[in-house]
Amino acid sequence: MVINVFKSAKDAKVKVPDLITRPVGRLMFTRAIEKLGDISEEEILLLDFAGIKVTDSSFIDEFIVKLIKHSAEKNYYVKLTNISDISEINIDSVFNSYSNYNDSRIAVSRAELGRNNRYYIGPLNEHESDIIDYFRINRSASFEDISRFTGLDIPVVKTIMEELLKLRLVRKNKDDFTSV
Secondary structure, eight states: OEEEHHHHHHHTTOOSSEEOSHHHHHHHHHHHHHHGGGOOTTOEEEEEOTTOOEEOHHHHIIIIIHHHHHHHHHTOEEEEESOOHHHHHHHHHHHHHHHHHHSSOOOEEESSOOTTSSSEESOOOHHHHHHHHHHHHSSEEOHHHHHHHHOOOHHHHHHHHHHHHHTTSEEEOSSOEEEO
């Protein structure tokens, strides 16, 4: 499922190209939830930010963070595309602050390589980041594949993959994992 954030904001009579303030974030979250009525389990929700120049921390907290939390509850995945550089910086800042103050991390996949040279936004460690990069080339992988790639023992790989599953950056199939 794809939500064109620019179009959705215009339909809601929100002044674009900048999405700022908590009320705007809450409005956009409510509209997104209405559209998600038909989303299937394990489906990817692609939030397309084409045409949006700036998102501030209040909007990000009320819209993106809440959608990521909702996705964990309802078992779908969130992925971003067409994020402006300034929005990427702001999203990363919000996710890092969230992680520092809530004793849990939050991250999101993105469809294209970002300004941080990564296919995600959020506070991942070096091994987690390497594994996400690995999935961009190899669409699926087993514990053994990841262990060979990273040089890490299987128990360590299992722990890392559990964390990436919790962050909703990978999906588990029967015998392997795939990227979001």
